[in-house]
Amino acid sequence: MQPRNMSMSGVVDLGAVKAAGEAKQKAEQARREQAARGDAGAVAPSQLVFDVTEETFEQQVLAQSDIVPVVIDFHTDRSPLCAELSPVLERAVLALGGRLALARIDVDANLELLRQFGVQSVPAVYAVVAGQAMPLFQGVAPQEQIAEVFDQLIAVAEERFGLTGLTVDGEAPPREAAAEPPMDPALAAGHEALDQGDYAGAIQAYQNVLNDNPGDTEAKLALAQADLLLRVRDLDPAAVRQAAAADPADVDAQISAADLDLAGGHVEDAFGRLVDTVRRSAGEERDRARVRLLELFELVGSDDPRVSAARGALARVLF
Known part of the structure; x- marks a missing residue:
């Protein structure tokens, strides 16, 4: 699955946009204040990665973006793609030693920020530089490609806004160490x-882990995630969704579309699509749709209320 919008173009106004000249002045002032404080101006690596809410966004992201470019990871715990991408982003940011910071936003708990940025699906990665939001890419991406985009971001931040980042305390322990x-x-x-x-x-x-320990729940979940990512990797989302819309009776198309739904964090859409497919189909095709739905239940987790609701809907269709 290739990332979309892998670009440094397309600046989005947040309503707090600052002129480049003013941003440079603020950045220079912040550096002077940091130098005056000496070592007090240094931050621990753990401070470069943080969770943000609607209440803390202005202070943690907008204000800090006058000093260091802030990458934003829009994610949800419901998406395997987010689970894959988030640690890669964190490692890439920490490796840059204060040139970037990483803000993690749970879209389920911060819908207003989701709407403000115009995020359509997750994972989605933006950056805020001197109060300006730049869309970076959507979906997963190889680590090398992410590093290239971050290098571009750092160059833009320094050339246009004079941002050179934060001083990192090398003696501090890494985040969650x-x-x-x-x-x-x-x-x-x-x-x-x-x-x-x-x-x-x-x-x-x-x-291999499960062969030695069949009860390893982490390996079971990770295996299900890897299976899903492999299934959707080479799919053309537009073609799959067009085929599913054109022929609701095409079980293969509905199963593929449900995989894409879940990988994108649209859990209820995936469940509803497969419940409807089970309702419309019969025999072996019905069983294939039912089995895939049960697999997606396991991936999301039996304690999730959406799984409980979909299980009830499936039972009504079957019985």
């Missing part, structure tokens, strides 16, 4: 393959 139990090497190999977009390799690694 608290002691954790060592990870199963096979599970770690699966996560690494997933980060690199090697979905087949990730599937094999997670299957």
Whole structure:
């Protein structure tokens, strides 16, 4: 699946846009104040990545964007693509040593910010520089391509707005560096393959974990995520959705469209589509739609209320 809008063009007015000259003056003033404070101006790596809400957006993002470009990760816990992309963004930002900061916004809890930025689906990645929002890309992207975009962002921020970033305290512990139990090497190999977009390799690694420990819930969920990402990777979303709309009785088209729905975080759409497909189909085709729906239930989690509602709808169709 290729990212869309991988570009530094298309500046969006947030209503707090500042002229480049004013932004440079503020950036220079902030650097002078930081220098006057000495080491007090340095930040820990953990301060470069933070969660943002509608209430804290102005202070954490807009105000800070006068000093350092702030990348925004619009995400939801419901999307496997978000689960894949978010740690890649975090590693890329931390590797730049204060040239960028990363703000993580849960779209489910911050709908007003979602509307303000015009985000249509997640994951979506923006940047705010001197109060101006720039769309970077939507969907997942290889780490190398993300690094290239971040390099462009840093260049724009410095050339147009005079932003050179934050001083990072090299002695501070990395974000969430608290002691954790060592990870199963096979599970770690699966996560690494997933980060690199090697979905087949990730599937094999997670299957190896489950062969040794069938009850490993993390491996089960990761395997389901990798399966989904592999299924949607080479799909043409427009063509799939057009085929599904043109022929509601085409079970294969409906299953593929449901996969895209879920990968994009549209859980209820995916469930509703497959429930309707089960209702319209019969025999082996009906069973295929039902099995895929059950697989998506497992991926989202049995404790999710949308799963409970969809299970009830499925039961009504079947019985």
